[in-house]
Amino acid sequence: MFDTTFIDQVNTLSEQTIQDCYHCHKCTAGCPVASEMDYGPDRVLRMVQLGEKERLLSSHDIWLCASCETCGARCPNEIDIARVIDALRQFALDTRLRPVPVVIAEPDAVKFNRLFLFVVQNMGRMHEATLLASYKLWTRNLLADMDSGAIMIMKGKVPLLPHVIKARKDVKRIFETTRMENR
Protein backbone atom coordinates (compact mmCIF):
# COMPACT_ATOMS: atom_id res chain seq x y z
CA MET A 1 0.00 0.00 0.00
CA PHE A 2 2.79 2.44 0.85
CA ASP A 3 5.63 2.18 -1.60
CA THR A 4 8.75 3.57 0.04
CA THR A 5 10.66 3.55 -3.25
CA PHE A 6 8.09 5.80 -4.91
CA ILE A 7 9.70 9.06 -3.80
CA ASP A 8 13.01 7.98 -5.36
CA GLN A 9 11.32 7.05 -8.62
CA VAL A 10 9.44 10.34 -8.79
CA ASN A 11 12.56 12.33 -7.82
CA THR A 12 14.48 10.67 -10.64
CA LEU A 13 11.86 11.20 -13.33
CA SER A 14 10.98 14.76 -12.27
CA GLU A 15 14.56 15.73 -11.34
CA GLN A 16 13.26 17.31 -8.13
CA THR A 17 14.03 16.71 -4.45
CA ILE A 18 10.62 16.11 -2.99
CA GLN A 19 11.86 15.37 0.51
CA ASP A 20 12.81 19.07 0.73
CA CYS A 21 9.12 19.97 1.00
CA TYR A 22 8.23 21.11 4.49
CA HIS A 23 4.58 21.82 3.70
CA CYS A 24 4.41 25.57 3.92
CA HIS A 25 1.39 25.32 1.54
CA LYS A 26 2.39 28.30 -0.63
CA CYS A 27 1.90 26.12 -3.67
CA THR A 28 -1.67 25.21 -2.84
CA ALA A 29 -2.40 28.79 -1.80
CA GLY A 30 -1.37 30.04 -5.23
CA CYS A 31 -2.70 27.18 -7.36
CA PRO A 32 -5.51 28.45 -9.61
CA VAL A 33 -7.21 25.04 -9.74
CA ALA A 34 -6.63 23.87 -6.15
CA SER A 35 -10.33 24.24 -5.34
CA GLU A 36 -11.15 21.74 -8.11
CA MET A 37 -8.55 19.24 -6.97
CA ASP A 38 -8.89 16.24 -4.63
CA TYR A 39 -5.78 17.10 -2.63
CA GLY A 40 -3.90 20.15 -3.90
CA PRO A 41 -0.20 20.36 -4.82
CA ASP A 42 1.12 20.33 -1.27
CA ARG A 43 -0.73 17.15 -0.36
CA VAL A 44 0.31 15.59 -3.67
CA LEU A 45 3.92 15.99 -2.54
CA ARG A 46 3.04 14.56 0.86
CA MET A 47 1.56 11.50 -0.79
CA VAL A 48 4.72 11.06 -2.86
CA GLN A 49 6.76 11.32 0.35
CA LEU A 50 4.59 8.66 2.00
CA GLY A 51 4.54 6.41 -1.07
CA GLU A 52 0.75 6.56 -1.50
CA LYS A 53 1.13 5.55 -5.11
CA GLU A 54 -2.27 4.14 -6.06
CA ARG A 55 -4.41 6.85 -4.51
CA LEU A 56 -2.24 9.59 -5.98
CA LEU A 57 -2.04 8.19 -9.49
CA SER A 58 -5.84 7.73 -9.50
CA SER A 59 -6.49 11.34 -8.41
CA HIS A 60 -7.94 14.13 -10.50
CA ASP A 61 -5.14 16.41 -9.36
CA ILE A 62 -2.48 15.11 -11.67
CA TRP A 63 -4.66 15.88 -14.69
CA LEU A 64 -6.16 19.16 -13.46
CA CYS A 65 -2.80 20.88 -13.12
CA ALA A 66 -2.77 23.72 -15.65
CA SER A 67 1.05 23.88 -15.68
CA CYS A 68 0.95 27.56 -14.76
CA GLU A 69 4.14 27.08 -12.69
CA THR A 70 2.91 29.38 -9.93
CA CYS A 71 3.75 26.67 -7.39
CA GLY A 72 7.32 26.22 -8.53
CA ALA A 73 7.94 29.96 -8.74
CA ARG A 74 6.87 30.41 -5.11
CA CYS A 75 8.27 27.27 -3.47
CA PRO A 76 10.89 28.25 -0.87
CA ASN A 77 12.62 24.91 -1.46
CA GLU A 78 12.71 25.40 -5.23
CA ILE A 79 10.67 22.33 -6.01
CA ASP A 80 9.10 22.54 -9.47
CA ILE A 81 5.81 20.91 -8.52
CA ALA A 82 4.40 21.18 -12.05
CA ARG A 83 7.28 18.94 -13.17
CA VAL A 84 6.44 16.51 -10.39
CA ILE A 85 2.86 16.44 -11.69
CA ASP A 86 4.12 15.76 -15.22
CA ALA A 87 6.19 12.88 -13.86
CA LEU A 88 3.13 11.51 -12.04
CA ARG A 89 1.18 11.66 -15.32
CA GLN A 90 3.83 9.55 -16.97
CA PHE A 91 3.71 7.09 -14.06
CA ALA A 92 -0.07 6.87 -14.20
CA LEU A 93 0.02 5.88 -17.87
CA ASP A 94 3.08 3.67 -17.88
CA THR A 95 1.89 0.13 -17.30
CA ARG A 96 5.38 -1.07 -16.41
CA LEU A 97 5.77 1.39 -13.56
CA ARG A 98 2.39 0.97 -11.96
CA PRO A 99 2.01 -1.73 -9.32
CA VAL A 100 -1.72 -2.30 -9.66
CA PRO A 101 -4.29 -1.02 -12.13
CA VAL A 102 -4.70 2.69 -11.64
CA VAL A 103 -7.98 4.43 -12.52
CA ILE A 104 -7.31 7.42 -14.75
CA ALA A 105 -9.52 10.08 -13.20
CA GLU A 106 -9.60 12.38 -16.25
CA PRO A 107 -9.66 10.17 -19.36
CA ASP A 108 -10.61 13.11 -21.59
CA ALA A 109 -7.35 14.87 -20.73
CA VAL A 110 -5.40 11.77 -21.74
CA LYS A 111 -7.39 11.41 -24.96
CA PHE A 112 -6.76 15.04 -25.84
CA ASN A 113 -3.02 14.75 -25.25
CA ARG A 114 -2.78 11.49 -27.21
CA LEU A 115 -4.67 12.97 -30.15
CA PHE A 116 -2.62 16.18 -30.09
CA LEU A 117 0.60 14.20 -30.23
CA PHE A 118 -0.78 11.83 -32.86
CA VAL A 119 -1.44 14.78 -35.17
CA VAL A 120 2.00 16.30 -34.55
CA GLN A 121 3.72 12.95 -35.05
CA ASN A 122 2.13 12.54 -38.47
CA MET A 123 2.10 16.10 -39.76
CA GLY A 124 4.89 17.80 -37.88
CA ARG A 125 2.49 20.55 -36.85
CA MET A 126 -0.89 20.88 -35.24
CA HIS A 127 -4.00 20.60 -37.36
CA GLU A 128 -6.88 21.84 -35.23
CA ALA A 129 -9.61 20.49 -37.52
CA THR A 130 -8.32 16.92 -37.21
CA LEU A 131 -7.66 17.27 -33.47
CA LEU A 132 -11.03 18.77 -32.62
CA ALA A 133 -13.09 16.47 -34.84
CA SER A 134 -11.40 13.34 -33.50
CA TYR A 135 -11.51 14.61 -29.89
CA LYS A 136 -15.23 15.26 -30.16
CA LEU A 137 -15.87 11.83 -31.68
CA TRP A 138 -13.69 9.99 -29.17
CA THR A 139 -15.23 11.73 -26.16
CA ARG A 140 -18.71 11.50 -27.73
CA ASN A 141 -19.28 15.18 -27.13
CA LEU A 142 -20.09 16.54 -30.55
CA LEU A 143 -22.14 19.54 -29.57
CA ALA A 144 -19.84 21.36 -27.13
CA ASP A 145 -18.43 24.63 -28.55
CA MET A 146 -20.20 23.96 -31.85
CA ASP A 147 -21.23 27.61 -32.04
CA SER A 148 -17.77 29.13 -31.49
CA GLY A 149 -16.25 26.35 -33.59
CA ALA A 150 -18.51 27.15 -36.53
CA ILE A 151 -17.78 30.86 -36.12
CA MET A 152 -14.02 30.23 -36.13
CA ILE A 153 -14.33 28.13 -39.28
CA MET A 154 -16.29 30.88 -40.99
CA LYS A 155 -13.68 33.43 -40.00
CA GLY A 156 -11.03 31.27 -41.65
CA LYS A 157 -9.28 30.41 -38.41
CA VAL A 158 -9.49 26.63 -38.72
CA PRO A 159 -7.67 25.58 -41.88
CA LEU A 160 -9.32 22.49 -43.30
CA LEU A 161 -6.27 21.40 -45.26
CA PRO A 162 -3.36 20.41 -43.02
CA HIS A 163 0.17 21.65 -43.54
CA VAL A 164 2.43 18.61 -43.44
CA ILE A 165 6.06 19.59 -43.00
CA LYS A 166 8.67 18.33 -45.45
CA ALA A 167 10.69 16.73 -42.69
CA ARG A 168 7.77 14.79 -41.20
CA LYS A 169 9.94 11.67 -41.14
CA ASP A 170 12.40 13.48 -38.85
CA VAL A 171 9.60 14.37 -36.47
CA LYS A 172 8.31 10.80 -36.55
CA ARG A 173 11.78 9.57 -35.70
CA ILE A 174 11.95 11.97 -32.77
CA PHE A 175 8.70 10.50 -31.46
CA GLU A 176 9.97 6.95 -31.86
CA THR A 177 13.33 7.60 -30.23
CA THR A 178 11.93 9.43 -27.22
CA ARG A 179 9.22 6.85 -26.72
CA MET A 180 11.82 4.14 -26.35
CA GLU A 181 14.02 6.16 -24.04
CA ASN A 182 11.23 7.31 -21.83
CA ARG A 183 11.73 5.24 -18.74
Place this chain on the structure above:
Amino acid sequence: MDYSYYPGCSLESTACEYNDSVQQVFAAIGVELHELEDWNCCGASSAHSMNRLLSLALPARNLAIAQQAGRDVVMPCAACFNRHKTADHEMRTNPIRRAYLEETVGFKFTGTVSVRPLLDIIANDIGLERVRSMVRRPLTGLKAVGYYGCLLVRPPEITQFENPDNPVLMDRLLDALGAEARPWSYATDCCGGGLSLTRSKVAAKLVSRLADRAREAGADAIVTSCPLCQVNLEMRQGKGSPKMPIFYFTELIGLAFGLDKTSSWWGKHLINPAGLLKSLTLL
Protein backbone atom coordinates in the same frame (compact mmCIF):
# COMPACT_ATOMS: atom_id res chain seq x y z
CA MET B 1 18.93 43.82 -37.10
CA ASP B 2 17.02 40.83 -38.47
CA TYR B 3 15.51 37.96 -36.59
CA SER B 4 14.46 34.42 -37.31
CA TYR B 5 10.74 33.96 -36.77
CA TYR B 6 8.95 31.00 -35.24
CA PRO B 7 5.23 31.67 -35.51
CA GLY B 8 4.03 28.44 -33.87
CA CYS B 9 1.00 26.43 -34.91
CA SER B 10 -1.76 28.65 -33.56
CA LEU B 11 -0.54 31.75 -35.41
CA GLU B 12 -1.26 29.89 -38.64
CA SER B 13 -4.83 29.20 -37.54
CA THR B 14 -6.76 30.41 -34.50
CA ALA B 15 -4.42 33.37 -33.96
CA CYS B 16 -3.94 34.42 -37.59
CA GLU B 17 -4.70 38.06 -36.76
CA TYR B 18 -1.82 38.00 -34.27
CA ASN B 19 0.50 36.73 -37.00
CA ASP B 20 -0.70 39.36 -39.44
CA SER B 21 -0.30 42.17 -36.92
CA VAL B 22 3.25 41.01 -36.05
CA GLN B 23 4.25 40.93 -39.73
CA GLN B 24 2.76 44.35 -40.44
CA VAL B 25 4.26 46.00 -37.37
CA PHE B 26 7.72 44.64 -38.09
CA ALA B 27 7.47 45.69 -41.74
CA ALA B 28 6.54 49.20 -40.62
CA ILE B 29 9.47 49.33 -38.21
CA GLY B 30 11.79 48.02 -40.91
CA VAL B 31 13.02 44.90 -39.14
CA GLU B 32 12.97 41.72 -41.18
CA LEU B 33 11.56 38.47 -39.86
CA HIS B 34 12.83 35.29 -41.51
CA GLU B 35 10.51 32.39 -40.84
CA LEU B 36 12.40 29.27 -39.78
CA GLU B 37 12.61 26.71 -42.54
CA ASP B 38 10.19 23.77 -42.16
CA TRP B 39 9.69 24.29 -38.42
CA ASN B 40 7.74 21.77 -36.34
CA CYS B 41 5.26 22.06 -33.50
CA CYS B 42 6.86 22.78 -30.11
CA GLY B 43 4.71 20.10 -28.45
CA ALA B 44 2.81 22.64 -26.34
CA SER B 45 1.29 21.23 -23.10
CA SER B 46 0.57 17.77 -24.44
CA ALA B 47 4.19 16.82 -25.00
CA HIS B 48 5.48 17.71 -21.52
CA SER B 49 2.41 16.08 -19.96
CA MET B 50 3.07 12.76 -21.62
CA ASN B 51 6.79 12.47 -22.32
CA ARG B 52 9.41 14.91 -21.09
CA LEU B 53 12.11 13.88 -23.50
CA LEU B 54 9.74 14.37 -26.43
CA SER B 55 8.84 17.81 -25.05
CA LEU B 56 12.51 18.77 -25.23
CA ALA B 57 13.36 17.09 -28.53
CA LEU B 58 10.61 18.77 -30.56
CA PRO B 59 11.80 22.32 -29.71
CA ALA B 60 15.42 21.17 -30.01
CA ARG B 61 14.84 20.43 -33.70
CA ASN B 62 13.69 24.01 -34.22
CA LEU B 63 16.67 25.32 -32.27
CA ALA B 64 18.92 23.33 -34.61
CA ILE B 65 17.28 25.06 -37.57
CA ALA B 66 17.59 28.45 -35.86
CA GLN B 67 21.24 27.83 -35.09
CA GLN B 68 21.84 27.04 -38.75
CA ALA B 69 20.11 30.29 -39.75
CA GLY B 70 22.38 32.18 -37.36
CA ARG B 71 19.91 34.71 -35.95
CA ASP B 72 18.07 35.07 -32.65
CA VAL B 73 14.54 33.68 -32.87
CA VAL B 74 11.47 35.75 -32.10
CA MET B 75 8.52 33.85 -30.66
CA PRO B 76 5.13 35.54 -30.51
CA CYS B 77 3.52 32.62 -28.67
CA ALA B 78 4.29 32.46 -24.96
CA ALA B 79 3.84 28.69 -24.81
CA CYS B 80 6.19 28.06 -27.74
CA PHE B 81 8.66 30.50 -26.18
CA ASN B 82 8.49 28.68 -22.87
CA ARG B 83 9.02 25.23 -24.43
CA HIS B 84 11.92 26.39 -26.60
CA LYS B 85 13.55 28.31 -23.75
CA THR B 86 13.24 25.21 -21.57
CA ALA B 87 14.94 23.04 -24.19
CA ASP B 88 17.60 25.72 -24.71
CA HIS B 89 18.17 26.02 -20.96
CA GLU B 90 18.42 22.26 -20.61
CA MET B 91 21.02 22.04 -23.36
CA ARG B 92 23.05 24.85 -21.84
CA THR B 93 23.05 23.46 -18.30
CA ASN B 94 22.76 19.66 -18.59
CA PRO B 95 25.51 18.04 -20.67
CA ILE B 96 23.98 14.55 -20.59
CA ARG B 97 20.61 15.85 -21.74
CA ARG B 98 22.33 17.95 -24.40
CA ALA B 99 24.14 14.91 -25.76
CA TYR B 100 20.87 12.98 -25.86
CA LEU B 101 19.05 15.77 -27.69
CA GLU B 102 21.90 16.28 -30.13
CA GLU B 103 21.81 12.57 -30.92
CA THR B 104 18.02 12.44 -31.21
CA VAL B 105 17.69 15.50 -33.43
CA GLY B 106 21.00 15.16 -35.27
CA PHE B 107 22.96 18.38 -34.64
CA LYS B 108 25.61 19.91 -32.38
CA PHE B 109 24.35 22.60 -30.02
CA THR B 110 26.51 25.69 -30.05
CA GLY B 111 24.33 28.01 -27.96
CA THR B 112 25.02 30.88 -30.37
CA VAL B 113 21.38 31.71 -30.93
CA SER B 114 18.92 33.06 -28.33
CA VAL B 115 15.20 32.43 -27.99
CA ARG B 116 13.37 35.71 -27.39
CA PRO B 117 9.75 36.50 -26.65
CA LEU B 118 8.11 39.01 -28.99
CA LEU B 119 7.28 41.50 -26.25
CA ASP B 120 10.92 41.58 -25.20
CA ILE B 121 12.12 42.30 -28.75
CA ILE B 122 9.64 45.11 -29.30
CA ALA B 123 9.98 46.75 -25.90
CA ASN B 124 13.73 46.29 -25.43
CA ASP B 125 15.50 45.75 -28.76
CA ILE B 126 13.38 48.04 -30.88
CA GLY B 127 12.64 50.14 -27.82
CA LEU B 128 9.65 51.99 -26.49
CA GLU B 129 11.02 55.34 -27.64
CA ARG B 130 11.12 54.14 -31.21
CA VAL B 131 7.58 52.78 -30.88
CA ARG B 132 6.39 56.05 -29.36
CA SER B 133 7.94 58.01 -32.22
CA MET B 134 6.01 55.98 -34.77
CA VAL B 135 2.58 56.55 -33.20
CA ARG B 136 0.34 58.49 -35.60
CA ARG B 137 -2.95 57.87 -33.84
CA PRO B 138 -2.52 57.76 -30.05
CA LEU B 139 -4.92 55.34 -28.40
CA THR B 140 -6.36 58.08 -26.20
CA GLY B 141 -9.20 56.94 -24.02
CA LEU B 142 -8.43 53.24 -24.30
CA LYS B 143 -8.30 51.85 -20.78
CA ALA B 144 -6.83 48.37 -20.74
CA VAL B 145 -5.04 45.94 -18.47
CA GLY B 146 -1.86 44.20 -19.52
CA TYR B 147 -2.26 40.45 -19.15
CA TYR B 148 1.02 38.59 -19.38
CA GLY B 149 -0.24 35.12 -18.45
CA CYS B 150 1.89 32.32 -17.03
CA LEU B 151 4.35 30.98 -19.52
CA LEU B 152 6.05 34.25 -20.42
CA VAL B 153 7.17 34.82 -16.83
CA ARG B 154 7.40 31.39 -15.16
CA PRO B 155 9.53 29.47 -14.28
CA PRO B 156 11.57 32.67 -13.81
CA GLU B 157 14.95 30.95 -13.92
CA ILE B 158 14.08 29.70 -17.40
CA THR B 159 12.14 32.55 -18.96
CA GLN B 160 14.42 35.24 -17.46
CA PHE B 161 11.89 37.79 -18.47
CA GLU B 162 10.76 40.48 -16.06
CA ASN B 163 9.68 40.12 -12.48
CA PRO B 164 7.21 37.19 -12.44
CA ASP B 165 5.06 38.90 -9.81
CA ASN B 166 5.06 42.36 -11.35
CA PRO B 167 5.93 42.56 -15.03
CA VAL B 168 5.63 46.06 -16.52
CA LEU B 169 6.75 45.98 -20.16
CA MET B 170 3.30 45.63 -21.67
CA ASP B 171 2.01 48.43 -19.46
CA ARG B 172 4.88 50.69 -20.55
CA LEU B 173 4.12 49.79 -24.14
CA LEU B 174 0.47 50.74 -23.71
CA ASP B 175 1.63 54.09 -22.27
CA ALA B 176 3.89 54.61 -25.28
CA LEU B 177 0.88 54.02 -27.55
CA GLY B 178 -1.14 56.66 -25.71
CA ALA B 179 -3.46 54.18 -24.02
CA GLU B 180 -4.11 54.03 -20.31
CA ALA B 181 -2.68 50.92 -18.69
CA ARG B 182 -4.89 50.29 -15.67
CA PRO B 183 -3.03 48.80 -12.70
CA TRP B 184 -4.32 45.47 -11.41
CA SER B 185 -3.05 42.49 -9.42
CA TYR B 186 -3.91 39.67 -11.81
CA ALA B 187 -1.46 40.22 -14.65
CA THR B 188 0.15 36.79 -14.27
CA ASP B 189 -2.79 34.80 -12.90
CA CYS B 190 -3.51 31.67 -14.93
CA CYS B 191 -6.44 31.87 -17.35
CA GLY B 192 -6.78 28.08 -17.50
CA GLY B 193 -5.90 27.96 -21.20
CA GLY B 194 -4.50 24.46 -20.91
CA LEU B 195 -7.86 23.25 -19.63
CA SER B 196 -9.97 25.19 -22.13
CA LEU B 197 -11.02 22.16 -24.14
CA THR B 198 -10.78 19.32 -21.61
CA ARG B 199 -12.26 21.09 -18.57
CA SER B 200 -14.01 24.11 -20.02
CA LYS B 201 -15.99 24.91 -16.87
CA VAL B 202 -12.80 25.25 -14.84
CA ALA B 203 -11.31 27.49 -17.52
CA ALA B 204 -14.55 29.52 -17.59
CA LYS B 205 -14.28 30.17 -13.84
CA LEU B 206 -10.73 31.46 -14.19
CA VAL B 207 -11.61 33.57 -17.23
CA SER B 208 -14.66 35.18 -15.64
CA ARG B 209 -12.61 36.03 -12.57
CA LEU B 210 -10.01 37.76 -14.74
CA ALA B 211 -12.63 39.63 -16.75
CA ASP B 212 -14.36 40.79 -13.53
CA ARG B 213 -11.08 41.97 -12.03
CA ALA B 214 -10.20 43.80 -15.23
CA ARG B 215 -13.55 45.61 -15.11
CA GLU B 216 -13.02 46.38 -11.44
CA ALA B 217 -9.66 47.91 -12.33
CA GLY B 218 -11.45 50.27 -14.71
CA ALA B 219 -10.43 48.56 -17.92
CA ASP B 220 -12.54 48.20 -21.06
CA ALA B 221 -10.24 45.62 -22.62
CA ILE B 222 -7.56 43.07 -21.82
CA VAL B 223 -4.31 43.05 -23.79
CA THR B 224 -2.53 39.72 -24.22
CA SER B 225 0.73 38.36 -25.55
CA CYS B 226 -0.22 34.69 -25.86
CA PRO B 227 -2.51 33.20 -28.53
CA LEU B 228 -3.81 30.48 -26.21
CA CYS B 229 -4.71 33.01 -23.50
CA GLN B 230 -6.39 35.22 -26.09
CA VAL B 231 -8.61 32.48 -27.52
CA ASN B 232 -9.42 31.15 -24.06
CA LEU B 233 -10.28 34.59 -22.70
CA GLU B 234 -12.62 35.19 -25.64
CA MET B 235 -14.24 31.75 -25.79
CA ARG B 236 -14.80 31.20 -22.09
CA GLN B 237 -16.22 34.55 -21.06
CA GLY B 238 -19.68 33.78 -19.77
CA LYS B 239 -22.80 34.34 -21.78
CA GLY B 240 -25.07 37.11 -20.65
CA SER B 241 -22.61 39.66 -19.37
CA PRO B 242 -21.18 42.39 -21.62
CA LYS B 243 -18.04 40.76 -22.91
CA MET B 244 -14.64 42.32 -22.62
CA PRO B 245 -12.64 42.53 -25.86
CA ILE B 246 -9.24 40.82 -25.80
CA PHE B 247 -6.47 42.39 -27.89
CA TYR B 248 -3.10 41.15 -29.00
CA PHE B 249 -0.61 43.87 -28.08
CA THR B 250 0.69 44.01 -31.66
CA GLU B 251 -2.82 44.86 -32.90
CA LEU B 252 -2.78 47.95 -30.72
CA ILE B 253 0.69 48.87 -31.99
CA GLY B 254 -0.57 48.54 -35.57
CA LEU B 255 -3.63 50.65 -34.81
CA ALA B 256 -1.57 53.36 -33.12
CA PHE B 257 0.93 53.37 -35.99
CA GLY B 258 -1.98 54.05 -38.33
CA LEU B 259 -1.20 51.04 -40.52
CA ASP B 260 -3.46 50.45 -43.52
CA LYS B 261 -4.68 46.93 -43.15
CA THR B 262 -5.68 46.80 -39.47
CA SER B 263 -9.42 46.55 -40.12
CA SER B 264 -9.13 42.91 -41.20
CA TRP B 265 -8.06 41.97 -37.68
CA TRP B 266 -11.13 43.02 -35.69
CA GLY B 267 -13.56 40.77 -37.52
CA LYS B 268 -11.36 37.75 -36.79
CA HIS B 269 -11.98 38.08 -33.07
CA LEU B 270 -14.76 36.12 -31.37
CA ILE B 271 -15.47 39.28 -29.39
CA ASN B 272 -15.22 42.04 -31.98
CA PRO B 273 -13.35 45.02 -30.49
CA ALA B 274 -14.39 47.37 -33.30
CA GLY B 275 -17.36 48.59 -31.26
CA LEU B 276 -15.13 49.69 -28.41
CA LEU B 277 -12.61 51.29 -30.77
CA LYS B 278 -15.34 53.17 -32.65
CA SER B 279 -16.79 54.51 -29.39
CA LEU B 280 -13.37 55.97 -28.61
CA THR B 281 -13.11 57.35 -32.18
CA LEU B 282 -10.03 55.22 -32.71
CA LEU B 283 -11.66 53.63 -35.77
